[in-house]
Amino acid sequence: MAVQEIRAFNRFYTNLIGALDYSRHLYTPYTLTESRVLYELTHSPHTDAADLRTRLSLDAGYLSRLLAKFERDGLIERSPSEEDARRRRVSLTARGREAAALLDERSREAVGSLLSGVRPEERPRLTAAMRTVREILSSSTPYAPEAPVLRDPVPGDLGWIVQRHGALYAAEFGWNADFEGLVARIVADFAQDHDPHLERVWIAELDGRPVGSVMCVRDDAPGTARLRLLLVDPSARGHGLGERLVRTVVDFAYEVGYREVVLWTNDVLTAARKIYQRAGFTLVAEKPHRSYGADLVGQDWRLPLQEGASK
Structure with a gap:
């Protein structure tokens, strides 16, 4: 039957x-x-x-x-x-x-x-x-569970990035709505004006739902890419997803001809900083600031990609 x-x-x-x-x-x-x-x-x-x-x-x-x-x-x-x-x-x-x-x-x-x-x-x-x-x-089969996959964003994903950043950073670090506003401006700038050949967003998906994000955009300095909005939802941690997202940005930046990748983060984001270090980024500057309702130390990180990258 x-x-x-x-x-x-x-x-x-x-x-x-x-x-x-x-x-x-x-x-x-x-x-x-x-x-x-x-x-x-x-x-x-x-x-x-x-x-x-x-x-x-x-x-x-x-x-x-x-x-x-x-x-x-x-x-x-x-x-x-x-x-x-x-x-x-x-x-x-x-x-x-x-x-x-x-x-x-x-x-x-x-x-x-x-x-x-x-x-x-x-x-x-x-x-x-x-x-x-x-x-x-x-x-009932010997196949392993689905692994997270990376894809381009579809309608609704950019809004998810803003919502999830705001909710997650409030829950884990107590940051206020100023941070969500910053993420919203970054996402809006990308949505309104970006070069698809040099700038991209990736969404990590697990079991049909978004669980992570990362963005590669042009920096003001010529030949420089900026990594932004790295996020891995707690439900998807343990899959090495953060490393995959960062490596995807680095590979993309190299393939399209950027000379270096830079990023800005805060010292309290210890898990993310370890990912950046393993990917080859080095800390080049630190500066205390008060933002999002908290006292923080901002950090600039840099990864040269091509020979002759600026010092």
């Missing part, structure tokens, strides 16, 4: 979302498998082909042909892995990120259309049932 119910559910759901109809699949030129590979590359920007093959349980030859097609289409770049020269690191190009963003947008539109036919009072029951299916089947 259980087997029949599961098979019936599979037939029902794949028909509902149009998974078997290539022409209906989000109205893009990519198959389901190709779309999933683009999704993984978006959310794990520093992966290699071997890890991708394992994560998606794909045949090595099939994945190789798929990646070759992506490379011909200008969607990805492949280079030797920094950890093991025998491996090939795969990363999305700007064109690849655009294609992945289109897929994400179409997917969200499709899910929104699906939910529009469900009464609002029934939606919590629907999502709870889906979560139950996922939890039960995940616990």
Whole structure:
């Protein structure tokens, strides 16, 4: 009976979302498998082909042909892995990120259309049932729980950054609303005017919800990037997520040609300071100040990236 119910559910759901109809699949030129590979590359920007093959349980030859097609289409770049020269690191190009963003947008539109036919009072029951299916089947398989993924922000994420910074820093350090106002101004400046080729925001997502953020923006000094708004929600700590977010900024800054990355923080943020130190940043200046209702010591940190970076 259980087997029949599961098979019936599979037939029902794949028909509902149009998974078997290539022409209906989000109205893009990519198959389901190709779309999933683009999704993984978006959310794990520093992966290699071997890890991708394992994560998606794909045949090595099939994945190789798929990646070759992506490379011909200008969607990805492949280079030797920094950890093991025998491996090939795969990363999305700007064109690849655009294609992945289109897929994400179409997917969200499709899910929104699906939910529009469900009464609002029934939606919590629907999502709870889906979560139950996922939890039960995940616990009965040898696969590890989902790891946090990094992605570009979608509508609502920038507001989440402001809200979560304000709430978390008030709870952990007693900072007042002045800090939330500062974060709001930083986010608003980015939203209103930024260069997408030189400035980016990343959202960390775990189990479908945002749990972290970081921003890379141009500093006033030529050739200098500034790391801002690093945040890891307490519910997601212990995954090495802070290190991943900082490393993502550093790698991005290096790839687009910045000569150095700088940041400003406060001495009470000990966990963040340890992350910066492990990433290679050095403390270059300190200055006491009173802000956000607290006596603090502000700190400037710096990481040279290219030869000839200013001293």
